[in-house]
Amino acid sequence: MPAPDGPRDQVASETAMRLGLSDTAREVYLFTASNPGLDRAVARDRLGLPFDEVDVALASLEAARLIRRSSGDQGSHHVSWVAVAPELAATSLLADQEEQVARLSLDIAERRAQFLALLPGYLDSRAGSYSEAGIEVIETGEEVNTVLSRIIRDTQKQCWCAHPGNGLNPENVRTSWKNDQEMMARGVELRSILQHSTRTQLGAQRYAALAIPAGAKIRTIPLVPARTLIYDGELAFLSRFVDGRPKGALLVRDPDLVGYLIQVYEATWSLAQDFPIDVEPAGSDTELDDTSRAVLALLAAGHKDEVIARRLGCSVRTARRHVSAIMETLEAESRFQAGVRAAQAGWLDA
The missing domain is CATH 3.30.870.10 (Endonuclease Chain A)
Incomplete structure (x- = not known):
C-alpha cells in the first residue's frame, strides 16, 4: 500500500477519534461488503470515483476498523480490502477506550470509598x-x-x-x-x-x-x-x-x-x-343550672344513665343528652374524666 500522505493521515486521525464517515466512505464500505477483495482500481472503475477520493475513503474506513487488508496481501504492493462487521469494528476500535473507562471508574470508586470512610467521623463531629x-x-x-x-x-x-x-x-x-x-x-x-x-x-x-x-x-x-x-x-x-x-x-x-x-x-x-376576655371563664358556677349540677354529681358517683334518668325523673334518652353535653363541655373522653375535671373546675362544690 502506498505511503499515506498528509490529508490521509489527518483523515485517519480524526476518524479514529470520532466516527464521522463521509458519504463516499459509506458508499465504499457498502460496496466492499458486497465485493470482498476490493482494491482502489476496482473502486475507481466500478464506483466512478477518482483515486484521491477512493484513497481518503479507504483511509477513514481503515481508521474506523470497518475494513481490513486481505490476508493474502500482507507485504504486497497490491492491496485489497475486506469489510468488517460494524459490531466487530466497534469492539476493536473502542477496546482501548473501554479499558481506560473501566480503569477510571475503578479509580473513582476507590477515591469515593476513601472519602466515604471519613463520613462516620464527620457525622459524629457534627453531632457533637x-x-x-x-x-x-x-x-x-x-x-x-x-x-x-x-x-x-x-x-x-x-x-x-x-x-x-x-x-x-x-x-x-x-x-x-x-x-x-x-x-x-x-x-x-x-x-x-x-x-x-x-x-x-x-x-x-x-x-x-x-x-x-x-x-x-x-x-x-x-x-x-x-x-x-x-x-x-x-x-x-x-x-x-x-x-x-x-x-x-x-x-x-x-x-x-x-x-x-x-x-x-x-x-x-x-x-x-x-383572645376574648368578655366571657365568664369556663367552669364558673353561672354556667351550670341545677339539672346539670345534679347530672354531674350522679356522674361523679358512678351512676349509669338509667339511674340518672330515674333520679331526674326524665327519659333515658334525655339523661344521655345531658351527659353528652357535659362531657363535650369538659372535653372529657370518659365519665370518670368528666367527674375529675368537674371537681377541679369547682362545679361539684356544695
Whole structure:
C-alpha cells in the first residue's frame, strides 16, 4: 500500500477519534461488503470515483476498523480490502477506550470509598458540635420537662409561646399558671399564640381568665403548626419531628436561627387576634343550672344513665343528652374524666 500522505493521515486521525464517515466512505464500505477483495482500481472503475477520493475513503474506513487488508496481501504492493462487521469494528476500535473507562471508574470508586470512610467521623463531629453551634436534641419527654423547668426558672425578660391543638388541658391549668405567674412576678413579658378553636375550650378560657388580667398577652390564629417557645430572645424550644411524628424537642441557641424565629413570631403575632376576655371563664358556677349540677354529681358517683334518668325523673334518652353535653363541655373522653375535671373546675362544690 502506498505511503499515506498528509490529508490521509489527518483523515485517519480524526476518524479514529470520532466516527464521522463521509458519504463516499459509506458508499465504499457498502460496496466492499458486497465485493470482498476490493482494491482502489476496482473502486475507481466500478464506483466512478477518482483515486484521491477512493484513497481518503479507504483511509477513514481503515481508521474506523470497518475494513481490513486481505490476508493474502500482507507485504504486497497490491492491496485489497475486506469489510468488517460494524459490531466487530466497534469492539476493536473502542477496546482501548473501554479499558481506560473501566480503569477510571475503578479509580473513582476507590477515591469515593476513601472519602466515604471519613463520613462516620464527620457525622459524629457534627453531632457533637450541634450543642456548641447552638442546636441540642432532647430525646425524651422526661428530659424535655427537666430542661423546660430549668429554662423557666432562669428566664428574666421574655417568654413567647405558640401552642398547637386545643390549648391547655383543664387539669394542667393551675400548674401552667403557677409557672407563668412566677415568671411575671420577675417582670417577664408573657405572650401566647393559640389556635382560634381554643376560644371555646375550657382549659384555654380558664387560663386566659387568670393570665390576661395579670398582664399576660394571648392571641389566636387559625392554625399553629408546631410548638414554639422563645425565652429572653436568646434561646428557642421547638417541637422535634421524626418521620412526621413528634419526638422530643430541639433546644436552639444559635443567634441567627433564634433571630429568624423571633421575626417569624413577631409577624405571626401582628396578624393574630386578641383572645376574648368578655366571657365568664369556663367552669364558673353561672354556667351550670341545677339539672346539670345534679347530672354531674350522679356522674361523679358512678351512676349509669338509667339511674340518672330515674333520679331526674326524665327519659333515658334525655339523661344521655345531658351527659353528652357535659362531657363535650369538659372535653372529657370518659365519665370518670368528666367527674375529675368537674371537681377541679369547682362545679361539684356544695
